[in-house]
Amino acid sequence: MVPLGVGDLAVMRPDELSGLLAAIQGRGYTLLGPTVRDAAIVYGEIAGADDLPIGWTDEQSPGSYRLTKRSVGTFFGYAVGPHSWKATFHRPELTLWQAERQENGGFTIHEPVPQTARVALIGVRACELAAIRIQDRVLLEGPFADPHYAARRRDVFVVAVNCTEPGATCFCASLGTGPSVGSGFDLALTEVVTDTEHFFVAEIGSSQGAEVLGEWPVDRASRSQIAEATARTQAAADRMGRSVDARDxxxxxxxxxxxxxxxxxxxxxxxxxxxxxxxxxxxCTAVHDLTDLSGRTATRVRQWDSCFTxxxxxxxxxxxxxxxxxxxxxxxxxxxxxxxxxxxxxxxxxxxxxxxxxxxxxxxxxxxxxxxxxxxx
Ligand code: SF4
Ligand code: SF4
Incomplete structure (x- = not known):
């Protein structure tokens, strides 16, 4: 078998997805992925492929979101839900420092050390990769990089998914941010279900992705498998529910x-x-100072804020x-x-x-x- 490298396309069967996720876990990554909770598809820690929203899809419209069961056991047959990966890197609430009053009247200041999290993001859509790039530009690449964001972004493995089921409220195609992922992933999957077959075409985006996929004997995707996958992503772009004319x-x-x-x-x-x-x-964030009732401890906390307040x-x-x-x-x-x-x-x-x-x-x-x-x- 010829070893696979960056840019190559392999084919995987659904029962190989568990092995893929286990191989990523075996490299010390915590798996974060879509899962069904509270009647929505949200992001959280998953143990493996069985925790993915198998056979679920969503129906979305302005002000409305419903999960429904499909007749086929797809792993990624839905659009994005209420969560985004933003919360993984740019925490909704973060303690910036804590001051403690000492017996002699002085203060001790504790500053949390920025935490690196070795996480694998499973099922990242093209629009979400575009959003992560935007947040990187703001929180990492500007003149005032956020050390907490930088630490959490440092060690991330990305398994992206090309969209084949856009929501009725999606319009990434008109902004050029989807539904196909372009770059910024280690592996990118396209899920294909036909009357007789269910498979993934896996594109390798990094040497790490090639190493993980190389842990078992996967085959190169055939021309017809690649054509099936491309046709599904193209169809998703064509039936996107909405659009914005981005030119002007x-x-x-x-x-x-x-x-x-x-x-x-x-x-x-x-x-x-x-x-x-x-x-x-x-x-955007706001900063709040909190004190305990005894007056011994003061905490400065950063929380997501909104320009609507x-x-x-x-x-x-x-x-x-x-x-x-x-x-x-x-x-x-x-x-x-x-x-x-x-x-x-x-x-x-x-x-x-x-x-x-x-x-x-x-x-x-x-x-x-x-x-x-x-x-x-
Ligand atoms: S459609 Fe645009 S403005 Fe609305 S949530 Fe998505 S990225 Fe934000
Ligand atoms: S702030 Fe206004 S526009 Fe935004 S979600 Fe609430 S009602 Fe809708």
Whole structure:
């Protein structure tokens, strides 16, 4: 058998997935992957392939998410759920330091050492890899790298999955962030189910990926198997539920800051912050100081924050963005307009989470289309 290297494509049977995950575990990685919990597909620690959402799919629409059983036992036959990999690297809550009062009146300061986690992410979609790249740019590659994020990003094995079942709220194809993964993975799987066959085409993205896959005798994928896999990903791109015209969205939003549509949307928005919490690229945090009742210990904690709260823009004497309209406008124009000036790309990857998990079903693709229509008029 010819050894496989980076860029090669192998074929795997479903019963080999357990062996693949065990081989990754054998290298000291904790497996994090999709699993069914609380009537949703969420990310958490998994013991192996049996913990994946076998035979489940999701039905998504603005403000709605439902799991249903499929007639076939697919491992990755669903779109993204409410969790993203953001929480793995950019923790929702982090203690920055703790101060303890000493008997002599002085203080001792304890600062947690940034923790490296050797984790393997299983089932990462193309839009999620794009989101991780955006967070890397902000939290790792900017002038003020976050040491906690850097430590958690250091030792990661990525098993990506090319999407074959896009959700009705997805629009990654129109932003060029999916449904096929391009780079940034160790292995990328495409799951193919036909009337007679169920197999994975596995693309090798790194030497580590080649080593793991080389632990047992896998075959190269045939031309017809590769063609089947490519056709499924292409079909996923063609039937994506929504789209955004990315060519000039930055300019359209920038010249429509006084568009009446902002107020219409704000009248529906509850300011619940769901959209920012589920978004895989939102990175804003707030810092809180907490003291215990005895006054002996003070803790400084960093938590995810949201630009949808009034307190988010509080500076001396009051909030800068007092109206719901100004807060919704800030969020959308940041994501799809001036993010490009700050970081060189749009801040949205088209995952659709903010549409599905908005209790009012506010849909940013619809909002952009409405603003665009008024702009053209
Ligand atoms: S703004 Fe919405 S669609 Fe875009 S990346 Fe965030 S959650 Fe996904
Ligand atoms: S999820 Fe919807 S209702 Fe909640 S803050 Fe976001 S846009 Fe407003």
């Amino acid at each position: 969205v930055k300019e359209v939003l920038a010249r429509n800051l006084e568009n009446p549509r902002w107020q219409e949307t704000a009248d529906r928005c509850l300011g619940c912050t769901n959209c920012t919490q589920v978004c895989p690229t939102c990175f 009034r307190s988010f823009s509080y500076v001396h004497g009051g909030s800068v963005r007092r109206s719901g309209m100004s807060r919704y406008r800030q969020w959308l124009t940041h994501k799809l307009s001036y993010w490009a000036d700050e970081f060189g790309s749009l801040g949205c990857v088209g995952c659709g989470r903010c549409i599905t998990w908005c209790p009012k079903g506010i849909d940013l693709t619809e909002e952009i289309a409405a603003i665009r229509a008024l702009d053209q008029r």
